[in-house]
Amino acid sequence: MFPVFDTPSVHLAVEEAVEAGITEVFFIVSSGQETVKAYFDSVPDLERALEQVGNSDVLRRTRSISEMVNTHVILQEERLGLGDAVLLSRGFVGDEPFAVFLPDDVIWSDMSTIGTMIDMFDDLGSAVIAVREVADEMVSHLGIISSELIGEGLHKVTDMVEKPNLVDAPSNLAIIGRYVLPPDIFNMLEMTPAGANGEIQLTDAISSLLARLGVYAYEFKGTHFDVGTPVGLLKASVYSALHRAGDVGDLRRWLGQQV
DSSP states (O other), X not given: OOEETTEEHHHHHHHHHHHTTOOEEEEEEOTTOTHHHHHHSOOHHHHHHHHXXXXXXXXHHHHHHHHSOEEEEEEOSSOOOHHHXXXXXXXXXXXXXXXXXXXXXXXXXXXXXXXXXXXXXXXXXXXXXXXXXXXXXXXXXXXXXXXXXXXXXXXXXXXXXXSOOGGGOSXXXXXXXXXXXXXXXXXXXXXXXXXXXXXXXXXXXXXXXXXXXXXXXXXXXXXXXXXXXXXXXXXXXXXXXXXXXXXXXXXXXXXXXXX
């Protein structure tokens, strides 16, 4: 819920999902985070107040939030990792393919990144993950793939390693928080043992699909920020402000004075 300039990153993720045609969104949250859903719920009293004072711009934005998508909350009672969080959605997802977003990965692109990945999934019939090339110092903090380039921006994944040492890393292509997965992943997650810190790693389960179904990686276009770090959040906020419609000359001048 931390704002990227003036919009929570989870809002940006939901907007990307809506652009791709997704109509049902489940938030996997820890205890105390259930209010995330409230952000997307209609607030009639607030809407009436905005209408009465004639604040049409804020009213339109407020209504657009609640009308974007149907939202639901699933509580993760223990923080057992991303794999466990995804597994909790099984009863709701059923036997359908589905998309996973990590909202602290913000991607601005001319086309919905997850929408492009859904199209790839439909063509390829197997898991598609988002990747981008990262600096050496980031490799040991992320999941890294080895792959074969088979098309423009499209890789056939041959191996996946979670947070390798730089000298052991097969590449600088890191997994970023967008996945389109087949329902088979749930069986893989159930058989995946807990790894570091007692967490179930989604990367380990996806690796299990390599031999069975194949896994593909989309080296997406656009601008990406990890807003899970203070510097990343600051950079994303500045980027968002500078790319808004309207006069941003004052901000540009102020930034120029700081360097």
